[in-house]
Amino acid sequence: MEKFMCRAIELAKKGEGFCHPNPLVGAVIVKDGRIIGEGYHARYGDLHAERNAIKSLTEPAAGATLYCTLEPCCHTGKQPPCTEAIIENGIKKVVVGSDDPNELVRGKGFEILENAGIEVVRHFMKEECDALNDIFFHYISKKTPYVIMKYAMTADGKIATETGKSKWITNEASRAEVQRLRHRCMGIMAGIGTVLADDPMLNCRLEGGKDPIRIIADSSLRIPLDSQICKTAKEQRTIVVSAVKNEDVSRIRELEAVGVEVINCYDPNIHGVDLRCLMRKLGEMKIDSILLEGGGTLNASALKYGIVNEVRAFVGSKIFAGKGRFPVEGTGIDEVEDSYRLKLKDIERFGDDVMLTYRREVDRCLQA
Numbered sequence: 001m002e003k004f005m006c007r008a009i010e011l012a013k014k015g016e017g018f019c020h021p022n023p024l025v026g027a028v029i030v031k032d033g034r035i036i037g038e039g040y041h042a043r044y045g046d047l048h049a050e051r052n053a054i055k056s057l058t059e060p061a062a063g064a065t066l067y068c069t070l071e072p073c074c075h076t077g078k079q080p081p082c083t084e085a086i087i088e089n090g091i092k093k094v095v096v097g098s099d100d101p102n103e104l105v106r107g108k109g110f111e112i113l114e115n116a117g118i119e120v121v122r123h124f125m126k127e128e129c130d131a132l133n134d135i136f137f138h139y140i141s142k143k144t145p146y147v148i149m150k151y152a153m154t155a156d157g158k159i160a161t162e163t164g165k166s167k168w169i170t171n172e173a174s175r176a177e178v179q180r181l182r183h184r185c186m187g188i189m190a191g192i193g194t195v196l197a198d199d200p201m202l203n204c205r206l207e208g209g210k211d212p213i214r215i216i217a218d219s220s221l222r223i224p225l226d227s228q229i230c231k232t233a234k235e236q237r238t239i240v241v242s243a244v245k246n247e248d249v250s251r252i253r254e255l256e257a258v259g260v261e262v263i264n265c266y267d268p269n270i271h272g273v274d275l276r277c278l279m280r281k282l283g284e285m286k287i288d289s290i291l292l293e294g295g296g297t298l299n300a301s302a303l304k305y306g307i308v309n310e311v312r313a314f315v316g317s318k319i320f321a322g323k324g325r326f327p328v329e330g331t332g333i334d335e336v337e338d339s340y341r342l343k344l345k346d347i348e349r350f351g352d353d354v355m356l357t358y359r360r361e362v363d364r365c366l367q368a
């Protein structure tokens with residue numbers, strides 16, 4: 001029944017921002033057409049959705065149907081396998097949306113349930129369930145963060161005036177959506193150009209929201225010690241990424257003293273931070289998602305090196321005219337067929353502004 005899976009999806013979303021790098025999962029237990037238990041994965045390391053649903057049961061689950069957005073796990077991680085709890089509680093049917101691509105689970109969860117005599121329905125509202133976990137599906141298979149390139153531009157395509165002013169291109173409702181994205185993503189990345197121009201905080205101002213880990217691409221560690229970012233690095237984790245062969249150790253010590261972590265991603269053949277090396281390192285740090293709020297220079301490199309998975313273009317209802325800064329700068333193309341290709345996923349309206357959500361199609365970026 002769709003309404004039960006819709007409820008499971010709604011529950012799964014409550015975990016947004018808190019269960020990285022785990023997936024968002026919701027579960028609903030139904031008996032005689034009534035919900036008798038429901039739950040979601042609320043926080044990394046806590047109970048999974050199925051066990052939370054079982055914990056909340058108002059009556060025994062024997063003979064009931066479980067609706068779950070993702071294939072139940074069958075391995076012991078931070079929590080015991082959910083398949084065990086499902087079997088022990090006498091659930092007779094399990095309806096699932098997404099397959100779990102995690103190699104520890106992939107198909108085995110279903111197999112264990114079926115071997116225990118439970119009827120399993122797969123791929124029920126799969127598209128809607130899959131949409132919950134773009135980040136998880138990417139991270140679990142590629143081991144690098146899912147990158148969302150976000151920018152706010154005027155109706156004539158500028159992200160700042162010629163003098164570098166960008167406050168504010170979009171309205172309050174659009175900016176509130178950006179705060180939700182900051183809460184949703186584990187990291188936020190900008191280039192040193194944006195830090196020097198805007199002195200941003202790059203925090204999350206959503207009530208009850210979670211601050212993302214700040215990542216600044218800054219080859220020669222130009223970030224000022226009196227920038228908002230350095231001044232708050234002890235409260236909000238901050239990684240500054242350098243890209244020089246011979247590092248200035250005293251400068252690193254200075255930054256570390258104010259709470260900044262410095263990592264190096266140097267490649268003699270690349271100007272600036274080696275972004276693919278950076279993505280591997282961030283993946284190893286278990287950072288599964290990044291909101292890229294770079295200026296046009298960093299955005300251009302991010303596209304060129306193929307690290308962008310999604311684009312969120314906010315279009316404000318203003319025109320700057322004349323010259324200005326663009327969302328993607330760098331070296332442009334001569335031929336239209338050489339464009340970076342996007343697939344439109346969604347259009348959302350915020351008053352007079354719109355947000356266009358695109359998925360990146362793999363094409364002309366440099367392949368790893």
Ligand SMILES: NC(=O)c1ccc[n+]([C@@H]2O[C@H](COP(=O)([O-])OP(=O)(O)OC[C@H]3O[C@@H](n4cnc5c(N)ncnc54)[C@H](OP(=O)(O)O)[C@@H]3O)[C@@H](O)[C@H]2O)c1
Binds near residue numbers: 151160191271325
């Ligand atoms: N409206 C919006 O959504 C929005 C968002 C962000 C920024 N902005 C505006 O954009 C302007 C700043 O743009 P920007 O292009 O100067 O800044 P940026 O893209 O944030 O930073 C560029 C700098 O990052 C460093 N960098 C390190 N590794 C890099 C790499 N692999 N590729 C590219 N750059 C790398 C380079 O400096 P080093 O060589 O020293 O490392 C480079 O000059 C400001 O006016 C700001 O207000 C607007």
